Amino acid sequence: MRRIISILMENEPGALSRVVGLFSQRGYNIDSLNVAATEDPTLSRLTLTTFGDDRVIEQITKQLNKLVDVVKLVDLTEGAHIERDLMLIKVRATGVERDEVKRTADIFRGQIVDVGPNVYTIQLAGTAEKLDAFVAAMGDAHILEVVRSGVAGISRGEKVLSL
Amino acid sequence: MELLSGGEMIARALEDEGVEYIFGYPGGAVLHIYDALFKDCKVPHVLVRHEQAATHAADGYARATGKPGVVLVTSGPGATNAITGIATAYMDSIPMVILSGQVQSHLIGEDAFQETDMVGISRPIVKHSFMVKHASELPGVIRKAFHIAASGRPGPVVIDIPKDITRPDEKFEYDYPESVKIRSYNPAQRGHTGQIKKAARLLLGAKRPVIYAGGGVVQGEGSELLTKLARHLNVPVTNTLMGLGAYPGSDRQFLGMLGMHGFYEANMAMHHSDVILAVGARFDDRVTNTVSKFCPGAKIIHVDIDPTSISKTVQADIPIVGPVGAVLTELQTQIEQLQEKDGAGPDEGALARWWQQIDEWRDKHGLWHGRRFDTSDHIMPQEVIQTLYKVTGGEAYVTSDVGQHQMFAAQYYKFDQPRRWVNSGGLGTMGFGLPAAMGVKLAFPDSDVACVTGEGSIQMNIQELSTCTQYNLPVKIINLRNNYLGMVKQWQDMQYEGRYAMSTYEDSLPDFVKLMEAYGHVGMKVDKLSDLEGAMSEAFAMKDKLVFMDIFIDPMEHVYPMHIAPNGAMNDMWLSKNERT
Ligand SMILES: Cc1ncc(C[n+]2csc(CCOP(=O)(O)OP(=O)(O)O)c2C)c(N)n1
Numbered sequence: 111m112r113r114i115i116s117i118l119m120e121n122e123p124g125a126l127s128r129v130v131g132l133f134s135q136r137g138y139n140i141d142s143l144n145v146a147a148t149e150d151p152t153l154s155r156l157t158l159t160t161f162g163d164d165r166v167i168e169q170i171t172k173q174l175n176k177l178v179d180v181v182k183l184v185d186l187t188e189g190a191h192i193e194r195d196l197m198l199i200k201v202r203a204t205g206v207e208r209d210e211v212k213r214t215a216d217i218f219r220g221q222i223v224d225v226g227p228n229v230y231t232i233q234l235a236g237t238a239e240k241l242d243a244f245v246a247a248m249g250d251a252h253i254l255e256v257v258r259s260g261v262a263g264i265s266r267g268e269k270v271l272s273l
Numbered sequence: 274m275e276l277l278s279g280g281e282m283i284a285r286a287l288e289d290e291g292v293e294y295i296f297g298y299p300g301g302a303v304l305h306i307y308d309a310l311f312k313d314c315k316v317p318h319v320l321v322r323h324e325q326a327a328t329h330a331a332d333g334y335a336r337a338t339g340k341p342g343v344v345l346v347t348s349g350p351g352a353t354n355a356i357t358g359i360a361t362a363y364m365d366s367i368p369m370v371i372l373s374g375q376v377q378s379h380l381i382g383e384d385a386f387q388e389t390d391m392v393g394i395s396r397p398i399v400k401h402s403f404m405v406k407h408a409s410e411l412p413g414v415i416r417k418a419f420h421i422a423a424s425g426r427p428g429p430v431v432i433d434i435p436k437d438i439t440r441p442d443e444k445f446e447y448d449y450p451e452s453v454k455i456r457s458y459n460p461a462q463r464g465h466t467g468q469i470k471k472a473a474r475l476l477l478g479a480k481r482p483v484i485y486a487g488g489g490v491v492q493g494e495g496s497e498l499l500t501k502l503a504r505h506l507n508v509p510v511t512n513t514l515m516g517l518g519a520y521p522g523s524d525r526q527f528l529g530m531l532g533m534h535g536f537y538e539a540n541m542a543m544h545h546s547d548v549i550l551a552v553g554a555r556f557d558d559r560v561t562n563t564v565s566k567f568c569p570g571a572k573i574i575h576v577d578i579d580p581t582s583i584s585k586t587v588q589a590d591i592p593i594v595g596p597v598g599a600v601l602t603e604l605q606t607q608i609e610q611l612q613e614k615d616g617a618g619p620d621e622g623a624l625a626r627w628w629q630q631i632d633e634w635r636d637k638h639g640l641w642h643g644r645r646f647d648t649s650d651h652i653m654p655q656e657v658i659q660t661l662y663k664v665t666g667g668e669a670y671v672t673s674d675v676g677q678h679q680m681f682a683a684q685y686y687k688f689d690q691p692r693r694w695v696n697s698g699g700l701g702t703m704g705f706g707l708p709a710a711m712g713v714k715l716a717f718p719d720s721d722v723a724c725v726t727g728e729g730s731i732q733m734n735i736q737e738l739s740t741c742t743q744y745n746l747p748v749k750i751i752n753l754r755n756n757y758l759g760m761v762k763q764w765q766d767m768q769y770e771g772r773y774a775m776s777t778y779e780d781s782l783p784d785f786v787k788l789m790e791a792y793g794h795v796g797m798k799v800d801k802l803s804d805l806e807g808a809m810s811e812a813f814a815m816k817d818k819l820v821f822m823d824i825f826i827d828p829m830e831h832v833y834p835m836h837i838a839p840n841g842a843m844n845d846m847w848l849s850k851n852e853r854t
Contacts, residue, residue, distance in 0.1 A: 120457055123404065124392055135397045165584070172581040178401040178421060181457040273456070 112141070113167050114159050114186040114193055114263045117174060118271055121147055121154040125179035129156060132177065138162065138170050142195070142238070142260035153181065153273075157262045159238070182271055190266040195238045196259040198223070199245070201252040203230045211252065218244045229254065277447040279408035279439035280309035283372065284316075286415040289449040292316050292343050294334060294715055296327040300347025301387060302374025305439035319715065319744060322736040324351050326708035328358020329734070332367050333709030336695045337670055338716045339494065341368035341422045348374040348436075349387030353394065357702060359429045360398040364699025365515060366492060368427035370418050371395075375404070375435040391433045400428030408438050409445045420453040425460025426579040427492055460578060464595030464603060472550070472574040472591050473607035479548035480623035481630075482508045485531065485560075488515030488698065489553015489577060491691040493597030496520070499552060502605050507624055509631055511539040513554050514683055515698040522687030523667070528631070529640065532560040533836045534680045537638035537846060537854075540834070542631055543568055544844035551575045553597050556587040557699075566842035576600050638834070638848055640684055645849075651827035652802045654678065654753050658685035661723060661751060664809045669721040670695060670713045674706035674730030677759040678751075680832040682725040704733030710748040711740060721813060722748045728782055729758045738792040741819050749812055750821040752785065755828040763831045767847075785823045794818065800825040 119125050126145060133140050138160060145156040160170060167185065174180055186193070203211045208230070215222060215232045218240065224231035234244055238261055245256065265271070277285060283306050287295065295318045299307045310318055321327045324346045331342025342362075346355045352373040362369045376385040392402045401421050403414045411434075418430040476482060490499050496519050503510045503526055510520040511531040520527055529536030531543055543549065549571045554560070556575075561567045564586050575582075575589035576597060583592045593600055611617045635642045646655045658681050661669070671686055672695040673679040679696055688694045695713060697705040710724040731752060741748065753759075758776040765773055786796030795818045799808045805824070812820040837845040837853065846854045 124396075124402070127393070128396060131396050165588075169581065169585060176579070176581055178455065178458050 111163070111167070112159060112161055112187070114157060114191065114261055115171065115174070116184050116186050116263055116271060117156040117158075117180055118148070118153055118182045118273075119156060119177075120179045120181065121152050122179055125154070126156070128177050128179055129174065132173055133160075136169075136173060138166065142258070144260035144262045157260070159261050181273065184265070184271050186263045186265060189269065191263050192266060193237050193261050193263040194235050195241050195261045197234045197241045197244070198231060198257045199234065199248070199253065200229055200231045200255040201248055202228060202254055203252070204228050207252065211248070214244070214247050218247070220244065274446040274448055276444035278305070278309065278441045278444050279411055279434070280305040280441060281313070282408065282411040282445075282447050283415070283434075283439065284309040284314035285447060286412055286449055287316050287343065288314060290415065290419050293340070294319055294712075295343050295345050296321060296331045296334075296712070297345030298324050298327060298347065298351060300351045300374065302348035302376060302436045303345060303351075303372075303439075305436065305441055306345065306372070306374070306434075308441065309439070318345070319711070319740070321708065321740050323734065324354035325358050325704065326711075326734050326737045326740070328355050328362065328369070328371070329702075329705050329708035330712035331369055332358060332362045332705075333672060333695050333712030334716050335362070335367050335369055335712075336709070337692050337713040339492075339692065341370050341419055341427075342712065344369065344371040346371070346373050347387070348376055348391070349389045352389050352391040356394060356398070359395055359431070361697050361700045361702045361705060362429045363398040363400070365488060365697065366427050367429070368422040369429040370415075370422050371429060371431045373431060373433050375433045377437040378406075378435040379437070381435065391431060395431045398429070399431050402431040402433065404433045405435065405438050408443065411438070412447060412449045416450045417453050417455060421455070421458065425458075426489075461595045462599065464576065464593040464600035466603065468591055468593045469600065469603050470607050472593060473604055473611055474617070475548055475572055475574060475591065476506060476508075476550060477608060477611055477618035478620070479508075479618075480620055481546045481627045482506070482548040482550065483528075483542050483546040484508050484510040484520075485513070485543065485549055485551045485554055486510060486516045486519045487513040487552065487554025490516055490519035490597055491553075493553055493578065495553065495597035495601050496691045498598060498601035498605065500524075502601055502608075505605065505608070506619055508550070509542055509628070511535070511543065513560060513698070514696065516554065517683060517694040518688035518691040519553075521689040523689055530683055533562070534684065534832050534834060536640055536684070537834050537848065538631055538634040540836075540843045540846060541634045543571075544842060545630075546571045549573045551589075552601070553577060555582040555585070558586070561587060562836045562838060562841045562843055562845065566840075568843060641687075645833070646830070649827045652800070652805060652824060654681045654755075654826045654830055655685050656802060657751065657753060657805065657824050657826060658682050658725070660806050660809055661725070662686050664806065664813055665721050665723065669693070669723050670710075670717060672696065672706045672709040672713060672722070672724045674724075674726040674733075675701045675703045675760070676727045676730060677755070677763060677830075677832050678725050678727045678730075678753040681753065684832075703730040706730060707734050707737050707748070707750065711737060711744075711746050714746045714748050715744070723751055724748055725751045725753065727753055727755065727759055728778070738789070738794060738819070742793050745817070747815070747817050747819050750819070752821060752823050754823050754825045755830070756782070757828055759828075760832070766831065785821055789819070789821045795820045796823065797821070798823045798825070
């Protein structure tokens with residue numbers, strides 16, 4: 111099953127490599143990874159998506175918790191949550207295609223953030239699933255480049271991951 | 274407040290931490306530190322002959338005393354040489370602090386002379402690591418490193434220190450912190466009361482219970498509590514290779530070691546049990562044999578300080594995360610309360626039948642209940658360990674290397690106390706025994722320290738004979754001489770039709786007796802059983818001499834019992850070359 115694990119960790123050099131190293135060392139997979147500082151400069155927030163059965167996920171969360179740099183951790187998929195992935199996608203758009211690309215972008219509520227004579231760069235935010243659907247809708251022929259932030263997530267309601 | 278250079282701070286912090294020995298080897302990146310140690314430091318430094326030995330010696334010291342071992346090595350090759358020993362300590366959860374020199378801060382990343390990314394290389398085999406960015410951080414970092422290494426599930430911690438951080442001309446305020454607080458590190462202080470109560474009920478209702486105790490009981494100083502609990506409940510106890518001594522070896526309730534080369538009665542009792550109390554053990558593959566066939570009728574209570582150890586391979590029915598001492602104390606109380614209030618178990622009739630069954634297993638194939646090995650023209654390895662046990666009165670610290678000799682020592686030396694058996698269980702590091710014995714001997718100079726080894730293993734760190742000369746470390750080396758990489762040969766006998774691929778040395782072994790003389794030690798060759806006990810008594814009587822006993826044993830002997838793998842269960846064992854369960 112797909113899981114979104116969100117981690118609050120010390121904003122220290124080496125902390126990220128310990129998290130990533132753990133995954134390769136123990137044969138777990140990382141599907142996407144997103145990390146940046148928080149409002150508290152001593153903490154960074156890392157969100158990763160991974161796949162595994164309950165036992166594997168239990169081990170992953172325990173192993174992550176054991177890392178000295180990890181302050182707190184939550185498996186967002188255990189409760190109601192919001193997930194967002196940000197994509198910048200550069201597509202070839204010439205002639206009649208230009209309208210069609212724009213129309214598809216509109217349907218997905220994407221924004222065209224850069225325009226060239228032959229290309230559009232579209233920005234799109236949403237669940238990983240939605241971005242996948244957009245990529246599929248574009249078709250391989252149009253796509254020149256795809257950049258994604260990886261999933262960032264947060265719990266719904268009052269629940270917070272903080273110190 | 275006092276002003277100290279980075280190098281001086283390290284020297285002072287090690288004093289303030291109460292460190293008894295530093296095991297190390299100098300080099301360019303740590304010269305400022307060495308100069309500070311030389312000028313003013315009360316902590317003696319032991320110069321080894323190879324950095325791997327520094328880590329094993331610190332490790333041996335830590336296992337025997339319970340205090341963190343301390344290692345100091347230079348950058349690059351000094352650091353990489355220490356890696357095997359760090360991994361060894363990591364696998365067995367041994368507290369250790371490793372100070373490694375690093376190239377100057379401004380050279381990091383430039384492939385400077387003797388630069389290695391030590392934090393990176395050691396990452397998967399440390400509990401934690403630090404890279405020091407400024408001298409003023411040193412007292413705090415060192416304090417934290419010792420705290421992390423020794424608390425919770427212990428382990429090695431690396432502190433990587435660029436050379437410029439330790440320069441003598443830049444001084445900063447030194448203040449060694451009294452206490453440590455790390456917001457992201459809070460090992461459990463006690464177990465969950467509800468879970469402990471459930472465990473108490475389950476144990477009191479058990480008909481065929483077994484306690485399976487590992488190295489965590491030794492590390493967590495839980496031996497006395499465990500012994501008390503086991504006796505109170507009249508439950509049989511088996512120890513892992515790492516746990517030997519956690520329960521007294523010569524006690525009636527002790528079943529011997531379990532696992533791949535475990536005792537018949539221990540493996541049988543595990544397999545047929547209805548309740549297993551696992552304490553400070555981790556169900557690793559050398560214990561469980563095939564996990565899906567592991568102890569089919571057993572409910573499992575698993576106590577461990579490290580939540581990742583629980584349900585990693587075998588699912589626990591009652592997981593309890595907490596320090597062994599606190600959990601066992603509460604478990605004992607809960608059990609006594611249940612007995613008083615509800616008049617609950619134990620089921621004495623069932624236990625009597627269980628013990629009867631266990632005694633039958635013991636009589637049939639128990640290693641300590643009758644002679645379970647052949648006679649031959651040679652000395653048998655088992656006889657060597659039995660003699661060692663006799664000559665040392667069962668009181669020695671015994672370190673070992675890795676191979677058949679290690680298993681014979683684990684099977685035939687009955688350890689009555691924790692911390693007396695010092696071996697590399699998790700990583701299985703040949704070359705561990707001699708340097709570990711040095712660390713133990715420094716910690717307990719008045720005790721007998723024996724290193725049980727083989728010709729293969731001893732040669733992996735034989736250069737340490739010179740360290741033993743320099744610091745006068747009169748350990749006794751018991752070489753079970755079979756002229757093979759014996760454990761490799763055993764597998765080749767059993768699985769490769771006796772094709773001894775690279776497990777013989779032909780005629781290349783040194784004359785160990787002469788070699789010992791060259792180092793100023795004593796060498797003895799023993800090849801007759803009738804000479805064995807006399808010679809060994811003589812060796813141990815030489816209190817101030819390192820004695821190497823080259824004992825020629827039957828080269829064809831195998832270690833039994835041995836789990837049948839793959840696909841075998843706990844109770845599937847070879848009992849001799851032609852007998853199986
Ligand atoms: C550093 C290292 N290399 C290789 C091995 C694999 N290995 C395990 S036991 C063994 C043979 C050990 O031979 P020896 O020390 O003579 O002991 P014996 O088995 O003969 O008692 C080997 C090569 C190991 N455990 N450690």
